[in-house]
Structure formats: C-alpha cells, structure tokens
Amino acid sequence: MPTQAEPDGPAIELRDATKRFRSSSGGVHTAVRNLDLTVRAGEFVAVVGPTGCGKSTTLSLVSGLEPPSAGEVLVHGRPVEGIPAGVGYMFQNDAVLPWRTVLDNVAAGPRYRGAAKRQAREQARDWVRRVGLGDFESYYPHQLSGGMRKRVALAQTLVNEPSILLMDEPFSALDVQTRGLMQDELLRLWAGDDPLGEGGGAAVVFVTHDLEEAVVLGDRVVVMTASPATVKAVFDVPLERPRDAEEIRLTPEFLEIYREVWESLREEVQIARERGAGNAA
Structure with a gap:
C-alpha cells in the first residue's frame, strides 16, 4: 500500500497518556491512564483488552478526535493537535452513504481533498478493483452484502493512501x-507489492475483541488492562508472512502464541467481569 513520505522515527507514540471524561453525574471517568505505546512505520499492531477498557479511546487520541488530559500523543514525531495528515480511520460501523454508488462512495475522499472529479473517480476505480468489487462499482449499498460493504469501507479508507491506518473492530x-475473507483481504492490501508483507511503510493499529484475529493479523499484540486502560503486556507474533488467515490458525506456532497472550488477557477479562458483577449487585 503506497504511503506518504515521512521522517524517520516511530509513526505513533503515546507517552504517559491519560484521558478523563466528565460523566453525566458530574464525576470524572478515567478511560486510559499512563499509557505508553510506540508503533513503527510498517508495523501491524493489534490491541486487545476487556470490553469497555479504553481501546477505542486510544485510537481517538491518535486520530486527534480526543485530546489527552495528560501526557503526550505524537504522530510522526509531532504532537497531535487536531486530525493529523495521513491518518485513515475505519470504524466498526461503516460510513457508506446509501444514496451513492460504490464508485462515488470511494471517490468522495479524494474529491474532499481537492482532486478533480475525473481524477478522483480514476483513483476510486483502481481501489474498487483492488478490493474485488470491479463488477459492482455502479451498485448502491442496499444491493451489497455485509462483506461487500466492508470492502467498500476499506477502499474508502485506503484510497487516500494513509501512512497510519486505525481500525476499530471493523x-x-x-x-x-x-470475517476470515476480510482478514486475508486486509493483509493482502496492507502488504501491497511487498511479498514479505512489511506494509510498505504503513503503520496499522487494529482494535479487536477477537484474540484469534489479533494473532492472525498482528506483528505484535498489545494487551490492555481492565479500565482504566494501560498497557499490561506486549507480545511479538513470530508467524511468517504472508499469512493465510484460516490456515495459520491450525499451526502449532499459532496455538503457542495464542495461549501465551490469553494467559495475560484472561486475568484482565476476569477483573472486568468481577467489577461488572459488583456494580450490578
């Protein structure tokens, strides 16, 4: 996947980052606390943790949608003030517009960034083809399956050639x-023309509740603590690339790293459950 030229150094840095929100009752909720995380250019980092622990808030800090209450957030060595250039964000719910065709949905990003209509449609057509929807560019979203809509959303994000890709349980x-097909599709597009799958310089932060998905996709898996979230542990994933999302799950190497990460994650899931039971009582 082509990316913008960027200076040397980490793509993303969170340094002792904390985010607090004012609750409706007038109290203060701390979503993430003292969070330290570094993501290199070309690295695929998967983030897992208990439900509601602050994983999505971490993406909001990197994207500039939320400012930190304390600490620092840097993208390509510069403090995040507003939405940084070169950041693509793919949400759990897609942003496909129902009144636009597949092609026009994907062309909307380049048009917004100042591309002429013809140029934007040429870029969009290329990415629609790359995600396997070349025969569906004139279709409307209601005519597509859920998986096809996700392909459109992926093309919408990648057509802008981001140097950083944030993905929130997409x-x-x-x-x-x-899901397995989309995981393979993402890995193929992320790897671009590089047979080793190093990502061509694009850094990916992928939030998921699915530990299998995290291990299948990531170079590293970051385990977050129960709320308020901070980094508990970081695991390297020693699985060769390119990877087949279904076949890799059957290998002893996959099972070994899965068990190792789960031992760390399971403790935090149990803490979150106990807290939830206590609040319910």
Whole structure:
C-alpha cells in the first residue's frame, strides 16, 4: 500500500497518556491512564483488552478526535493537535452513504481533498478493483452484502493512501467465514507489492475483541488492562508472512502464541467481569 513520505522515527507514540471524561453525574471517568505505546512505520499492531477498557479511546487520541488530559500523543514525531495528515480511520460501523454508488462512495475522499472529479473517480476505480468489487462499482449499498460493504469501507479508507491506518473492530459484525475473507483481504492490501508483507511503510493499529484475529493479523499484540486502560503486556507474533488467515490458525506456532497472550488477557477479562458483577449487585 503506497504511503506518504515521512521522517524517520516511530509513526505513533503515546507517552504517559491519560484521558478523563466528565460523566453525566458530574464525576470524572478515567478511560486510559499512563499509557505508553510506540508503533513503527510498517508495523501491524493489534490491541486487545476487556470490553469497555479504553481501546477505542486510544485510537481517538491518535486520530486527534480526543485530546489527552495528560501526557503526550505524537504522530510522526509531532504532537497531535487536531486530525493529523495521513491518518485513515475505519470504524466498526461503516460510513457508506446509501444514496451513492460504490464508485462515488470511494471517490468522495479524494474529491474532499481537492482532486478533480475525473481524477478522483480514476483513483476510486483502481481501489474498487483492488478490493474485488470491479463488477459492482455502479451498485448502491442496499444491493451489497455485509462483506461487500466492508470492502467498500476499506477502499474508502485506503484510497487516500494513509501512512497510519486505525481500525476499530471493523469486522466484528461479520459472520465467521466472511470475517476470515476480510482478514486475508486486509493483509493482502496492507502488504501491497511487498511479498514479505512489511506494509510498505504503513503503520496499522487494529482494535479487536477477537484474540484469534489479533494473532492472525498482528506483528505484535498489545494487551490492555481492565479500565482504566494501560498497557499490561506486549507480545511479538513470530508467524511468517504472508499469512493465510484460516490456515495459520491450525499451526502449532499459532496455538503457542495464542495461549501465551490469553494467559495475560484472561486475568484482565476476569477483573472486568468481577467489577461488572459488583456494580450490578
């Protein structure tokens, strides 16, 4: 995947980052606390943690949608003040506009950034083809399956050639088979023309509740603590690339790293459950 030229150094840095929100009752909720995380250019980092622990808030800090209450957030060595250039964000719910065709949905990004209509449509057509929807560019979203809509959303994000790709559980609503196909599609597009799958300089932060998905996709898996979130542990994933999302799950190497990460994650999931039970009582 082509990316913008960037200076040397980490793509993303969070240094002792904390985010607090004012609650409706007038109190203060701390979503993430003393968070330290570095993501290199070309690195695929998967983030897992208990439900509601602050994983999505971490993406909001990197994207500039939320400022930190304390600490620092840097993108390509510069403090985040507003939405940084070169950041693509793919949400759990897609932003496909129902009144636009597949092609026009994907062309909207380049048009917004000042590209002429013809140029924007040429860029969009290329990415629609890359995500396997070349025969569906004139279709409307209601004519597409859930998996096809996700392909449109992926093309919408990648057509802008981001140097940083933030993904917040983008495949969680899909059935198991379609999710596996989308995982393979993402890895293929992320790797670009590089057979080793180093990502061509694009850094990816992928939030998921699915530990299998995290291990299948990531170079590293970051385990977050129960709320308020901070980094508990970081695990390297020693699985060769390119990877087949379904076949890799059957290997001893996959099972070994999965068990190792789960031992760390399980403790935090149990803490979150106990807190939830206590609040319910």
